[in-house]
Amino acid sequence: xxxxxxxxxGSRGPVFSHVVxxxxxxxxxxxxxxxxxxSFMSLxxxxxxxxxxxxxxxxxxxxxxxxxxxxxQYLINSGIVAVVSVAGTLLFASLAAYVxxxxxxxxxxxxxxLFLAGYALPIQLIAVPLFVMMVNLNLINNLVSVILxxxxxxxxxxxxxxxxxxxxxxxxxxxxxxxxxANELQIYAYIDMPLARPALTTVALFNFVGxxxxxxxxxxxxxxxxxxxxxxxxxxxxxxxxAQWNLILxxxxxxxxxxxxxxxxxxxxxxxxxxxxxxx
Amino acid sequence: xxxxxxxxxxxxxxDVDAGSPGTSLPRQAPIERVSRxxxxxxxxxxxxxxxxxxxxxxxxxxxxxxxxxYYGLFNWSGIGPLTDYxxxxxxxxxxxxxxxxxxxxxxxxxxxxxxxVVTLLTVGLGTVIAHLLTRVSHRSSRPYQVIYFLxxxxxxxxxxxxxxxxxxxGFGVIPNLARMLHAEFLxxxxxxxxxxxxxxxxxxxxxxxxxxxxxxxxxxxxGLPGEVLEAARVDGASSVQIFLHIVLPLxxxxxxxxxxxxxINSFNVFDLIYVLEGPLAGPNYGxxxxxxxxxxxxxxxGFDTAAVNLGLASAMATxxxxxxxxxxxxxxxxxxRYSVEY
Numbered sequence: 001x002x003x004x005x006x007x008x009x010g011s012r013g014p015v016f017s018h019v020v021x022x023x024x025x026x027x028x029x030x031x032x033x034x035x036x037x038x039s040f041m042s043l044x045x046x047x048x049x050x051x052x053x054x055x056x057x058x059x060x061x062x063x064x065x066x067x068x069x070x071x072x073q074y075l076i077n078s079g080i081v082a083v084v085s086v087a088g089t090l091l092f093a094s095l096a097a098y099v100x101x102x103x104x105x106x107x108x109x110x111x112x113x114l115f116l117a118g119y120a121l122p123i124q125l126i127a128v129p130l131f132v133m134m135v136n137l138n139l140i141n142n143l144v145s146v147i148l149x150x151x152x153x154x155x156x157x158x159x160x161x162x163x164x165x166x167x168x169x170x171x172x173x174x175x176x177x178x179x180x181x182a183n184e185l186q187i188y189a190y191i192d193m194p195l196a197r198p199a200l201t202t203v204a205l206f207n208f209v210g211x212x213x214x215x216x217x218x219x220x221x222x223x224x225x226x227x228x229x230x231x232x233x234x235x236x237x238x239x240x241x242x243a244q245w246n247l248i249l250x251x252x253x254x255x256x257x258x259x260x261x262x263x264x265x266x267x268x269x270x271x272x273x274x275x276x277x278x279x280x
Numbered sequence: 281x282x283x284x285x286x287x288x289x290x291x292x293x294x295d296v297d298a299g300s301p302g303t304s305l306p307r308q309a310p311i312e313r314v315s316r317x318x319x320x321x322x323x324x325x326x327x328x329x330x331x332x333x334x335x336x337x338x339x340x341x342x343x344x345x346x347x348x349x350y351y352g353l354f355n356w357s358g359i360g361p362l363t364d365y366x367x368x369x370x371x372x373x374x375x376x377x378x379x380x381x382x383x384x385x386x387x388x389x390x391x392x393x394x395x396x397v398v399t400l401l402t403v404g405l406g407t408v409i410a411h412l413l414t415r416v417s418h419r420s421s422r423p424y425q426v427i428y429f430l431x432x433x434x435x436x437x438x439x440x441x442x443x444x445x446x447x448x449x450g451f452g453v454i455p456n457l458a459r460m461l462h463a464e465f466l467x468x469x470x471x472x473x474x475x476x477x478x479x480x481x482x483x484x485x486x487x488x489x490x491x492x493x494x495x496x497x498x499x500x501x502x503g504l505p506g507e508v509l510e511a512a513r514v515d516g517a518s519s520v521q522i523f524l525h526i527v528l529p530l531x532x533x534x535x536x537x538x539x540x541x542x543x544i545n546s547f548n549v550f551d552l553i554y555v556l557e558g559p560l561a562g563p564n565y566g567x568x569x570x571x572x573x574x575x576x577x578x579x580x581x582g583f584d585t586a587a588v589n590l591g592l593a594s595a596m597a598t599x600x601x602x603x604x605x606x607x608x609x610x611x612x613x614x615x616x617r618y619s620v621e622y
Contacts (some may be wrong), residue, residue: 006285013560017412024409025427028487032430034453035442049451098332099326111334118341120608122548125597128590129344131578133360152340153331184326213435215551220579224496231437235555238441245445252438263433267426270433274492275499 039249065250074233082211085150097162119156165199202273230255352595370595395546397482406493429491439588440555474566536615
C-alpha cells in the first residue's frame, strides 16, 4: 500500500483527490446527520425546516418511541438471534474450516465446494421448504428457527474466509504440538483458534451485522409481536404509527445503534477482513 | 475459488500418521484387525469436527434446496400432504401462461434493470473512488474507507424508511426543499411514479453498497505493480491516461467480481422494495422483482392468486436460480480469463 499511495505526481495532486473524496463523504454523511437531527424535531418542525438544527430539541421523541414501540423486546430478540447465531457460526465454521484446511482426505474438495456453492443460492429457493420444515418442527414463531437458518446460511462465507486463513498459518507449531501428543481437538482449540483470531473477528462482525439487519427470515418465520426481531418489529411499529415520523425516526435510529456500535468499534477489522477474503 | 480446494499441502496426512497413537500399538495377531479399525477411526476422528457444520448446512440449506425443486412438481397450498403431482406444469405456467409468465418476465427485467443501475454506479464511481484513494496518503485513506463502507452495515429496513422520509410527496425533505426553493420540478413522487420508482431504489441500493466495491477494488489497485505505473508516469502519461489505460485493464477481474456479486444480490433484492413499495411492489407492480413476486406467490398478497401456491412459487424460484447460476457461471469464467499474473 505504502509504495503506491505515497506517490503523488501529475497535475492533479492529492488536493484534487481529496476534493472529490470529500464530496463522496458528504453524499453519505449529510443525509444521515440530517436524519439524526430530524429525529429530535417535532412533526411540525420536520415539515417546516427539515434541514439544520432542530428549532427546539424534543428529546422526548426517543422516550415516546421507546415506550410505545415495544422496542426493548425487539432489541432483546435481535440480540439473542445475533449473538447465538454468531457464536454457533464461529464454533461450527471454525471446526469445519480447520479440517478442510488441514487434512487431506477423499471428498475434501467436494465438501469445500458444496459449502461455497451456498453463497450463490437465492434465499427464495430455500424459503418455502424451510417454512414448511419449521412448521413441522413446531419452531414457527420461535427465535430458534431464525438462529438455525442463520448459522447454516453463514457457512459459505465463513468457511471460505476461515479455510483461506487457516491455510496461511505456519504448520510448525501444530507439528510440534502433535509430537508432544496433543490431539486434533487440542491443536484446534489451543493453537489454530488463537492464531486465527483476526479471521474469526471478521466472521463474527459480518455475521452479526447480517443477523441484526436481516428481514426476510424473521418476516416469514416469526409472527408474534413478542417474538419479533428489530427489523420486523419496527415495520409493525411503523404500520401502527403511520406518518408519525417523530416516533418512527427515533425508533429507526435506536434499532441501528447496535450495528453502528459494532462497526465503530471494529471498522478496521471489517475492511481488512473484506480485503483479505477478496483478493483473488 | 475452485482451484483453492486442491491446494492442500501433502505433508499434513503424514503428520497425522506420525501423531496418531495407533501407530505405536504392538503388532499382535489376534487384535490386529481390531486395532486396524481402531487405528483407521482414530486417524479419521478429525472428521467428526466437520459434522456440526455439515449437518446444519445439509438440513437447513441443501435439503430445502433439493425439496424446493421437488415441490415445484406439485400443486400445493402448503397444507396437507403432497398429493397433486402435476409434473412440469408449474414450470410451464411460470414460463408461458398468459396469467403468470408476463409477471415473471417483468420481474426478471426489473431485476436486470436494478442490476444495471447498481453496477453502473458501484463500478463506475467505485473504480474512480478507489483510484483516488490510492493517490492520497495511507493515513487519510483509512477514514474515507470507513465512511464509504458505513452505509453497508445499516439495516436495509432503516435505509428504506430514511429514503421514505426524504422522498415522500408532500411531507418529504426533498419535495419540501423543492417547494421552498421554488424548484417545483424536483417535487416528484419519486417512489410513486412508474418511471422513477425502480431507478430510485436502485440508486439507494448503490449508495448502500458502494463501499464494498470500493474496498475490494482498492485492495486490487494497491497490489498493482508500482513499476508499471511509475514507468508510465516517466513516459509522460497523464493521470487520467494511467487510470484508463493501465489501472482499469488491470483491475478488470475485480470489476467482474463486483459485477458477479451485484448480479447475485440484484436477484436477491427484497428488503428495500418490500419496505418502500410493500409486497405488491407498486406503483402498479412497477418495482416487482422476483423476490416480491415469489413472496406473494408463496406467502400471499398476490392479486390474481389470492390463495398461496407453494408449488408454483418453488418452480419459479428454481427457474430464477438456474438463470442466476448460468449468468454467474459465465461471469466467473470471464473473471478467470481476465486474470493476469504480475
